[in-house]
Amino acid sequence: MKQYTDQTGTAITLPAVPLRIVSLVPSLTELLFDLGLEDRLVGITKFCVHPYHLKSTKKIVGGTKKVHPEKIRLLQPDIIICNKEENTQEIVDTMREIAPVWVSDIVTIDDVLAMITEFGKIFSVRTQSQQWINKINYAQADFKKFMEGREWLKTAYFIWKDPYMAAANGTFINEMMKLNHFSNIYGHLQRYPEVIVQKMRIQGDPDVVFLSSEPYPFKDEDAFELGRHTHHAKTVFVDGEMFSWYGSRLVKAFDYFKKLQERMQEPA
Template identity: 60%
Template sequence: MEFTDQLQRAFTLEKTPKRIISLVPSQTELLYDLGLEDAVVGITKFCVHPYHFKSTKTVVGGTKNIKLEKIKALQPDIILCNKEENTQEIVETLEKICPVHVSDIKTIDDTLEMISQYGNMFKCNTKAAKINQKIQFHLKDFQAFVKDIPLQKVAYFIWRKPWMAAGKDTFINHLLALCKFENIYESHGRYPEVTIENIREEGDPDIVMLSSEPYPFKEEHAFELGRYTHHAKTIFVDGEYFSWYGSRLVKAFDYFKKLHKRLE
């Protein structure tokens, strides 16, 4: 059977995969929600959902540092990667073991496409379609919810030392726009290093968001930022809802509604 991933790379599967390794946390969660728990044999140390996978699946390293011998020993039928999470070198190394599917997610449409591809590859089209329908339903409902909400300027930080923000062509930026947040760093590259002393000159945001991942921001960091922002409100946000794609989107829009109510 011939398949194509989201980088338009063709690969062949001789049979429906029964031994899957996922090197992407949000895609691991999706596999569980597709009913493929028994087929998942390997995950990364960052695959924290569902929680019990840490004790029932083999951890094969991180997203950037894999344990190749562990992966080989699991004899996978397919390995699931992502263009942003995993390097090209990792993908090329893994292709010597078995077929590799690489996702490339910048928008919700990309997510829907990936879920459909998984449905085809793993013979779970009905469950994949149901998840996509739920995402589309909640998206339409949320778009109606934010229709009359005015745009607010935002800075979304993902790291400190150096300070780094989410910028253009990222899934985070796509979701910020859906939420009626105008990203002041949208023109600065994908994940720009920024100087917080210049934040007012850069765009003077109404809201500063400190993500729960990948950096563990604390109150002291909000205070540090507060020295340079003017009227901005600094809030802590759940980074999983802004950066995880797949089935996480089913729950994300309710979170975004609650976020807007917090900001009222």
């Protein structure tokens, strides 16, 4: 019997190393795979698209906001992985009736590293978890060196339309923006506020407007609409996974950010 504390401060007790895992968090499904735990994964969401083949080899138990408890119960999981932001409290409470639930709460890269360390202990893959921590630390240090001396740009990062919603303070996306020297015009707000885009000029007038590939599929006409509410902003479509998937994807994210920085230097 071992006790662990998840990132919301909730204690969970595990009688043994979990051999049957259900993951309700796409980015953490990818992390569990990269930690060598593919054989222990028994259930995932329909949004767990990396690596792609898991969708055909694992049981799909719903999405991140709506799951099928009975499907999960039948899988007889030893542990269920959730996230404070991506899964509702109702889902977490329901899952706790089935198996121990470990809830992640990620805002910073330090939070990511702490989670990977804990996964190493919980799943008895300490060597693999340390290897990924080393990769992330190296990639982050390399990127910080790459960013030395680069100017800060005023930016806005949109995740939704009707209503328009932006990433603000207290989010992992905002942390990634800071690493890229992207000064968030909505950084004084919290989480994912609804914003009035017609007021962008007086609320910060960004140099760049980012349109995320997820969760909303922005189109060219959206870029045009947002652009005309600024004086001179460049509108850029970005890979939302690179800004919001916390876990092993961070290593790829830093390479992506280097290419994005080069795009920022190109003339409009």
